[in-house]
Amino acid sequence: MTPAGILMTALGLLWGLGGTVWLLRHRSYTAAQVPRFLMDLLGFPVELAQSVFGRGGVPYALLLPNMLIFGLFTFAPMILNVYVSMTGGPSIALFDRPYVGWDKYAGLFDCENLLVPKTCSNAGYNFWTGMYNTLWFVAIQVPVMVGAALLTALVVNRNIRGRGFWRAMFFYPVMLSPVVIANIWNWVLHRKGALNAALGDTTEAMTALAGLAGFDIAATVILAVVLMVVTLRSLGPDAPPLAWSFVFAALLAALVTWANPLSLIGRDGSGWLGVGLGLLLLWIVAQGHAARPALYAAAAVSAILLLSIQFDAVFAFDRYRPVNWLVTPKTGWAFFWLVFVFCWSHMGFYMLILLAGLQAIPADLYEAAKMDATSPFRAFRRITLPLVMPTLTVVVVLSLIRSFQIFDEVYLLTGGGPGRETFMVVQNIYEVAFASDKPDYGQAAAGSILMAVVIAVFTFLQLWLTRRQSDL
Amino acid sequence: MPPPPRRGAGMSLATYLSRTRGNRETAERIGLQDVLAYGYLVLGVLVILVPVLWTLFSSIKSERAVDSFDTRVLPIAQVETMVDGRSKPVWSWTAEDGTQRLVTKAGPTRKITDVATLEAPDQVFQVPKEALAPHEELRIATENYLDPILKRNGQETFNFLTYLGNSVFVTVAATLITLLINAMAAFALSKYRFRGRLTFTLLIVATLLIPASIILVSLFFVVWSFGIFGSLWGVIIPAAATPTGVFLLRQYMLTIPDELLEAARMDAASEWRIFWRIIIPLSLPALSVLAILSVIWRWNDFLWPLIVLISDPGKHTLQLGLTQFAGEFNSDFHYILAMTVVTLIPITLVFVWLQRFITTGIATTGLK
Numbered sequence: 001m002t003p004a005g006i007l008m009t010a011l012g013l014l015w016g017l018g019g020t021v022w023l024l025r026h027r028s029y030t031a032a033q034v035p036r037f038l039m040d041l042l043g044f045p046v047e048l049a050q051s052v053f054g055r056g057g058v059p060y061a062l063l064l065p066n067m068l069i070f071g072l073f074t075f076a077p078m079i080l081n082v083y084v085s086m087t088g089g090p091s092i093a094l095f096d097r098p099y100v101g102w103d104k105y106a107g108l109f110d111c112e113n114l115l116v117p118k119t120c121s122n123a124g125y126n127f128w129t130g131m132y133n134t135l136w137f138v139a140i141q142v143p144v145m146v147g148a149a150l151l152t153a154l155v156v157n158r159n160i161r162g163r164g165f166w167r168a169m170f171f172y173p174v175m176l177s178p179v180v181i182a183n184i185w186n187w188v189l190h191r192k193g194a195l196n197a198a199l200g201d202t203t204e205a206m207t208a209l210a211g212l213a214g215f216d217i218a219a220t221v222i223l224a225v226v227l228m229v230v231t232l233r234s235l236g237p238d239a240p241p242l243a244w245s246f247v248f249a250a251l252l253a254a255l256v257t258w259a260n261p262l263s264l265i266g267r268d269g270s271g272w273l274g275v276g277l278g279l280l281l282l283w284i285v286a287q288g289h290a291a292r293p294a295l296y297a298a299a300a301v302s303a304i305l306l307l308s309i310q311f312d313a314v315f316a317f318d319r320y321r322p323v324n325w326l327v328t329p330k331t332g333w334a335f336f337w338l339v340f341v342f343c344w345s346h347m348g349f350y351m352l353i354l355l356a357g358l359q360a361i362p363a364d365l366y367e368a369a370k371m372d373a374t375s376p377f378r379a380f381r382r383i384t385l386p387l388v389m390p391t392l393t394v395v396v397v398l399s400l401i402r403s404f405q406i407f408d409e410v411y412l413l414t415g416g417g418p419g420r421e422t423f424m425v426v427q428n429i430y431e432v433a434f435a436s437d438k439p440d441y442g443q444a445a446a447g448s449i450l451m452a453v454v455i456a457v458f459t460f461l462q463l464w465l466t467r468r469q470s471d472l
Numbered sequence: 473m474p475p476p477p478r479r480g481a482g483m484s485l486a487t488y489l490s491r492t493r494g495n496r497e498t499a500e501r502i503g504l505q506d507v508l509a510y511g512y513l514v515l516g517v518l519v520i521l522v523p524v525l526w527t528l529f530s531s532i533k534s535e536r537a538v539d540s541f542d543t544r545v546l547p548i549a550q551v552e553t554m555v556d557g558r559s560k561p562v563w564s565w566t567a568e569d570g571t572q573r574l575v576t577k578a579g580p581t582r583k584i585t586d587v588a589t590l591e592a593p594d595q596v597f598q599v600p601k602e603a604l605a606p607h608e609e610l611r612i613a614t615e616n617y618l619d620p621i622l623k624r625n626g627q628e629t630f631n632f633l634t635y636l637g638n639s640v641f642v643t644v645a646a647t648l649i650t651l652l653i654n655a656m657a658a659f660a661l662s663k664y665r666f667r668g669r670l671t672f673t674l675l676i677v678a679t680l681l682i683p684a685s686i687i688l689v690s691l692f693f694v695v696w697s698f699g700i701f702g703s704l705w706g707v708i709i710p711a712a713a714t715p716t717g718v719f720l721l722r723q724y725m726l727t728i729p730d731e732l733l734e735a736a737r738m739d740a741a742s743e744w745r746i747f748w749r750i751i752i753p754l755s756l757p758a759l760s761v762l763a764i765l766s767v768i769w770r771w772n773d774f775l776w777p778l779i780v781l782i783s784d785p786g787k788h789t790l791q792l793g794l795t796q797f798a799g800e801f802n803s804d805f806h807y808i809l810a811m812t813v814v815t816l817i818p819i820t821l822v823f824v825w826l827q828r829f830i831t832t833g834i835a836t837t838g839l840k
Contacts, residue, residue, distance in 0.1 A: 005699030043744035046656075050743050058743040059660035063672055066657035066713045072698075073691060073710035074679050080690035094693050152516065155509045168827040169517045171834075175823045176524075176816055177772035179791045183798060183812040184527045187805065192541035194526050233504075243504040344520070352834050376505075405685040408774045412795065426685045426775075433689050434779050445689045452686040459681070 019044035026051075081452075085445035090438060097442075104446035123440075126432070127447050130425035131454070134404060137339065137424065138458075141403050145343040146350065146396055153354035154384075167355065171348035181345050182412030189325040189337060196322035203320040224306055227251060231299045234285075235292065242377050245285040245295070249278035252298055259305040277301075286377040329418035338422050342409055346402065350395045357391030358384070393466045397459055404455050425451050524816075531809035534613040536561065538806040547613060550606045555593050563587070564607040565599055574607055575599075616810035620797075630811060634786060635793035638704060639771060642789060646708040647766040650717055651759055657713075658721035659751050663733060680715040685775065692779060704787060706780040707773070717762045724758035725751060761833035764826065771819055790815050 019041045023029075029037045040047060049061035080094075085104055087097035108127050111120035117128040156166050173181070188194050209215060230251060234244035256274030277298075284294040325333045361384065369379045407426040410416060416423035425447070433444035530538060534549035542548070551562040553576065560576045565587060567573065578596045579586035585604065588596050620630040660666075661673060691710060692701070700706040728751065736746045752759070774791050781787045788796065794815050798808045823830065 008698065039748055040744065042652075043748065046744040046747075047742055055743060056666065059664040059666045059669075062656040062660035062664075062747070065653040066718065067672065067675070069653070069709065069713035070675065070679050072694060073713075074682055074687065075675075077687035077690035077694055078682060080693060081687060084690050084693065092693065092696055094697060151512075155512050158506075158509055160506070160509060160513070164828055164831070166513050166517070167831050168823075169520060171827075171831050172820075172823060173520055175768060175772075175819050177791050177819070178774050179794045179798075180812050180816045183794070183808060184523050187527055187530065187809060188523045190541070194523075194543060197541070197543040241504070243508060246508070247504065349834070352831060401681075401683055405683050407685065426688075429685070429688060430775070430779070433692070441689055441693075448686045448689055452683075455683060455686070 015044060016041070022048065081445050081449055084441055085449055086442070088440075088442045090440070092441075100442065104442045105450075107443065108446060108450065123432075123443055126423075126428050127425070127450070129420050130423050130428035131451070133421070133423055134406070134425045135454075137335070137406060138400060138403050141339045141342055142396065142399050144339060145347050145399060145403075146392070148343060149347050149350040149354055149395065150388075150392070152347065152351045153358055154380075156351070156355060157358045167352070170351055173345045174348045176345065178345075178408030178412055181341065182409060185337070185341050185413060186326070191322050191324040191327075195325070196320075200320040200322065220306065223255075227255075227299075227302055227306065231295070231302075235295055235299075242282075242285065242375060245282060245291075248295070248298065249281045249285075252281060252302055253278035255302055255305045259308055261305070261308075286375070288375060288378070326414050327418055329421065332421075334414050334418055334422050338410060338413060341413065342403065342406065345409070346399070350399055353395055354388065354391055357388045361387045389466070393462070397462055400458055400462065401455060404451075404458070527809055528813055531616055531806070531813045532612045532614075533616075533806065534611065535616075535804075535806045537613075538809065546610060548608050549611045549613065551609050553590060555588075562590070562607040563604040566603050566605070567599075568603075575604070577604075613806065616806045617814065620807055620811055621814075627807065630793060630797045630807075631785070631788075632793075632811070632814070635788050635790040638787060639790040642704055642707055642773075642777075643767055643770040645704075646712055646770045647763055649708065649712045650714060650766045651763060653713060654717035654762065655721055655752060655755065655759065656747070657718050658725055659747050661718070662722045662725040663728075663730070663751075676715045676718050679713075684711070688775075688779065691776075695780065701780055702784055702787065704781070707777050707789075711769075711773075711776070714766070716765070720762055721755060721758050724755050728754050760829075764822075764830055764833065767822070768819070 023037065023040055023044065027040070045064065046058060046061045049057040083094075084097070086099060086101055088100040088103065089098050091097050107121055107123045109124065111117075111124050111128070113119045114128065117125045117132065120128055152170055156163055156170070160166070176184075190196075230244060230248045234241065234248045253271075253274035256277055257271045260270040262268065262270045262273060281294055281298050285291045323331075323333060325337055327334070365383050365387075366379060369383060374382075405426055406424055407430065410422050410424050411427055411430075414422045416427050429444045429447050429451070432447065433439050433441050529545050529547070533542065533547045536552075537547070537549055552559045553562050554560075555576055562574050562576055565573050565575045574590050575587040576590065576593070577585055578588045578593075581601060583601055584598045585601050586596050587599055587604070588594065615625070619625045620627040621632045623630075657676075661669060695701045695706045695710060698706075700709065732750055732754075733746055736750055741749070772791065773789075774795075777789050777792055778795075781789065781792060785793075785796070794808075794811055797811060
């Protein structure tokens with residue numbers, strides 16, 4: 001038994017036995033008052049503090065257990081980290097570790113070029129690979145998740161039926177454990193799994209559909225009619241309505257993707273061009289100045305594209321080849337699914353917080369905006385966004401800290417693979433200290449401290465950038 | 473008696489069906505924005521539910537269906553029969569005259585395959601491969617669940633009841649300790665004026681900003697030197713004090729009037745009894761929110777239990793046991809899926825039972 005263990009046992013005995021004796025000497029209990037006696041025994045240190053120091057001693061006694069745990073298991077490790085990072089060897093007796101100074105840090109910085117992990121020593125390679133992957137992950141995942149959470153919160157905050165149901169559904173994955181989530185998604189994303197099967201079926205169905213006689217003519221006519229209706233709607237009598245403009249922009253993006261105008265000059269990327277054009281159109285409409293001309297121009301472009309589409313080419317799919325989503329290297333799919341699964345499982349929580357922020361905005365502001373015939377987009381930018389900013393800041397900081405520490409999902413879904421594509425910094429710390437034959441606690445502690453520095457820098461940068469809006 | 477409806481003033485059917493709120497005068501029709509909103513919500517719920525439901529439906533399929541990645545939703549399984557002490561799949565053979573008979577394969581599958589009927593397994597004859605179709609039935613494969621739980625068919629490694637017991641013990645003990653010590657700290661910070669109150673408050677805020685994963689290594693040293701490494705207490709105690717809990721409870725206790733405490737002090741109640749008899753009962757709403765949060769955190773905890781408990785299979789929590797199980801039997805998907813469902817059921821039931829309470833509680837109080 002360790003000294004600390006003996007100390008704990010002694011304290012426990014003192015509490016139990018000493019408390020019983022003290023209580024029985026100071027108070028009398030009847031047989032029916034056993035529960036009350038147990039309750040008093042539980043609070044024995046508080047009772048003792050009150051009888052020795054008076055009421056002034058009580059708050060300290062009340063705070064003691066909480067602060068003891070914080071001190072021993074949060075603050076002490078924080079400081080110990082520095083000590084451990086300067087010692088070497090595999091010994092787990094704290095004071096039996098040889099002092100090595102800054103060696104462990106030097107090992108991490110032993111690189112020809114810090115930005116290219118391959119040029120580093122072994123320890124440095126693992127650490128910086130993990131660090132850069134994590135930074136990439138945070139840079140992609142935080143905006144995507146906060147954006148999705150805000151959008152969902154805005155939609156749920158509308159006057160819709162069954163708000164409680166939708167809210168609960170989006171929150172449900174937060175309750176699931178990482179292991180369950182990983183098993184579920186491993187099953188769905190397996191090479192022969194449901195996703196590949198569904199994609200294969202869709203491709204087959206599309207090919208079969210496109211093979212029908214007269215399909216291209218029918219599709220062109222239907223698309224033309226839909227486009228006409230949407231154009232008319234979005235060019236309504238007064239200001240262009242944003243919702244219809246959104247549908248129009250989405251149609252435009254789809255059209256550009258299908259018609260593939262960039263193929264004329266032998267380039268790929270028509271899809272991105274379409275999305276860009278759609279967003280540009282939406283932005284112009286939201287600004288409100290040149291909305292009408294922009295919509296007319298977009299309608300003209302759409303008409304030309306529509307006529308130029310050759311449907312037999314559009315719907316000619318190759319046979320679908322199943323993708324091994326989490327295993328195939330150099331495709332980026334493993335990273336993509338990691339971001340997706342992480343958002344899937346955590347978005348609901350941030351959505352709830354944002355929803356609370358949205359519901360705190362007084363409704364009469366929107367009434368006033370409606371009176372002044374403010375467009376919904378403008379109302380969002382001038383009322384919703386500024387007023388939800390404090391909550392948004394909290395959400396960004398929390399999700400930043402949270403996604404910096406990503407471990408469970410990666411470890412269980414991809415194990416850091418394929419290769420080192422999804423190898424994150426916490427996994428590096430875990431493997432160096434706990435999952436190798438020769439644990440190097442000093443190295444892991446040095447890595448933890450560097451990671452803490454990076455997190456602190458990001459958090460304070462974020463708080464400083466939004467210092468006026470923050471309510472942290 | 474209500475007046476008869478006036479003719480011509482009734483809402484048209486289309487308006488009635490598509491209104492979102494209001495009576496017939498102020499009815500607002502469903503606009504495109506509503507359609508987009510509902511479309512988004514339905515899509516989102518599909519993305520969330522389909523993987524979970526797919527796992528659920530897959531977990532009740534037979535081993536053969538799971539291994540062949542049958543993508544039908546219903547648990548359709550090929551019938552099996554015992555031939556010479558071995559279990560073999562049954563095929564339905566359509567003869568040239570259209571009659572159907574049940575057969576089993578007596579050799580490898582070739583263009584012309586050797587088969588034998590169920591009644592006379594010794595009489596092997598040959599049929600073309602195209603004439604054979606799997607003979608299927610609708611059957612819920614309960615063995616996926618029962619084998620690991622009852623330790624049948626060589627599934628001795630998944631000690632479900634041990635893992636469940638450990639998980640329940642960790643969750644319940646940790647939640648009780650968390651509730652008690654956080655409530656005590658919150659009581660001190662909200663109802664007493666004493667030197668160092670601001671310092672203590674700031675210290676607790678500071679722990680909110682220390683991510684758990686950067687103190688992993690030295691926390692391991694601390695827990696080791698306390699002799700609780702490798703025991704369930706090594707998982708329970710280090711995270712028992714939560715800054716979130718202290719603040720959540722403190723905010724709530726600030727709303728309890730001081731007069732109640734003064735009245736109790738007049739009756740010479742000790743401070744501890746005031747805490748136990750007045751503060752705790754009055755803070756029950758906040759305490760239950762914290763209890764739910766704590767249960768979610770502890771039930772789903774993974775990294776720290778992985779470090780502390782991994783070497784002793786008898787101490788594994790459900791999450792660790794499931795990880796080990798999935799790692800060992802990488803190909804036995806039918807068992808892994810069933811055990812995944814078993815693991816997600818308790819927390820799902822809690823959620824369905826308390827969902828309104830959880831979502832409103834977290835939205836109004838729980839930041840972390």
